[in-house]
Amino acid sequence: MTDSKFDESRPVDPSAKYADRNRTLDADEDDWAWRARIRANPRSRRIYRIAVAVIGTIVVLGGLVAIPFPGPGWLIVFLGLGIWASEFEWAQKVLEWVRGKVRAWERWLRRQSIVVQAIFGLLTFALVLAIFWALFRFSGIPGFFPDAVETWLRQVPGLGGA
Numbered sequence: 001m002t003d004s005k006f007d008e009s010r011p012v013d014p015s016a017k018y019a020d021r022n023r024t025l026d027a028d029e030d031d032w033a034w035r036a037r038i039r040a041n042p043r044s045r046r047i048y049r050i051a052v053a054v055i056g057t058i059v060v061l062g063g064l065v066a067i068p069f070p071g072p073g074w075l076i077v078f079l080g081l082g083i084w085a086s087e088f089e090w091a092q093k094v095l096e097w098v099r100g101k102v103r104a105w106e107r108w109l110r111r112q113s114i115v116v117q118a119i120f121g122l123l124t125f126a127l128v129l130a131i132f133w134a135l136f137r138f139s140g141i142p143g144f145f146p147d148a149v150e151t152w153l154r155q156v157p158g159l160g161g162a
Contacts, residue, residue: 049087056084056091070131133158 010142038048084091122150141153
């Protein structure tokens with residue numbers, strides 16, 4: 001089964017990053033010498049691909065666990081996807097699809113009026129506040145905050161310790 005846009009009978013564009021139609025770098029296409037040596041040997045290539053799969057899985061799962069909490073959960077997921085994409089063509093396709101969707105959403109938002117942009121900004125801010133409120137509600141207010149901040153947070157409904 002061949003994809004028409006990767007038809008082997010068509011000449012390869014000399015300016016393209018890859019010499020053949022697949023998106024994964026072959027040993028002779030890799031700019032990093034250490035990785036080219038690994039890819040040149042079938043056994044070390046298989047071990048390397050397994051290692052990339054395991055490390056990518058750990059990073060993606062860690063990111064998925066972190067998504068509900070404040071912090072870079074989605075960024076960690078995309079980092080894991082990037083790790084996979086360094087070796088697996090399906091992950092490269094998913095990463096390109098995600099990038100396209102994010103760019104399309106960003107372009108759409110930039111075309112909107114300042115009022116719509118402000119509403120999205122306020123909704124994002126409200127979501128972040130809700131996440132922090134839920135985090136402090138169920139895990140408690142961290143003790144590393146300055147006393148003034150802790151006192152102020154205890155006055156927030158649902159977080160106070162009366």
